[in-house]
Amino acid sequence: MFVFLIHTGVIHAQRRELDTSIRKSDWNALLAADFKHFQIDNSKDEGVPYFIARIDTEDLEADCRGSFDTVRYLDINHDDREDAVIELFGGGSGHFRSYVLFLQSDNGPEPVTCGSGSTLEVSFHSDTLFASTRYFLSGDANCCARAEEIKPIVVNGKHVKYLPAKIIPSEDGGSQTVRLFYARLDLREFDEAYSMLSRIYRSRHPYKKWLAGFQNMEHVEVETSDQSLEMVVPVKISSTDIINGRKVSHRFNGSWSVEWINGSNGYDWVLDDPKIQEVKQ
DSSP states (O other), X not given: OEEEEEETXXXXXXXXXXXXXXXXXXXXXXXXXXXXXXXXXXXXXXXXXXXXXXXXXXXXXXXXXXXXXXXXXXXXXXSSBOEEEEEEEEETTTTEEEXXXXXXXXXXXXXXXXXXXXXXXXXXXXXXXXXXXXXOOTTOOTXXXXXXXXXXXXXXXXXXXXXXXXXXXXXXXXXXXXXXXXHHHHTTOHHHXXXXXXXXXXXXXXXXXXXHTTTTEEEEEEEEOOOOTTSEEEEEEEEEEEETTEEEEEXXXXXXXXXXXXXXXXXXXXXXXXXXXXOOO
């Protein structure tokens, strides 16, 4: 915010000094004393207070809770008073985290919104807060989401507005998709595996003809390398067939192309254009 001064007929703009008093906050004590917005969960024996936030938010999926972990300061609404984003660690194998945005006011820090998610990461650019969490596609295990959801939030004065969320592919989502494809083949989940192939590939390889290629398969597994910038995933495949009552092993090397699409069922990865050759034993 600028203050305009008139001196000898000339208008000067002078920026007010940034109010950093919010940095003096004892966040555990502040949350514990704010009965309107926070409740302490006494069932958690974490050695530190475990808070459950009760804050009105446009994010209907938000479940903001956890123990105070970190805090970052910025003047997100450009009123020359630093605001704060605290992060709460919820624990669990999914590394559940939450954030709470506090705006500094004449009455001290006021919580205005919160969000949560698995492996939550919060970043800032200008007057926008970005909350990124794992986004699980069909078949994803809790450890291995193949996409991310980014929710941008802007603040104007005390008004918080959620912008449309974006779903983006994770960096290793293509490699994970290849591994999921072969895991489904190994479990004989052929319908699910076939659905992971691109529309063009399926049009060239009708289901019954494609399925016939696995009629003798007993087991298959794959090793993948990181996908390239060209969205190609190198693979090493080992398989075992049962032929005339005997086990026959095969090895293959090659690659799959992977694509990130927004199809009729939403965002997803698909496989296309395999270039795979058998390694002679």
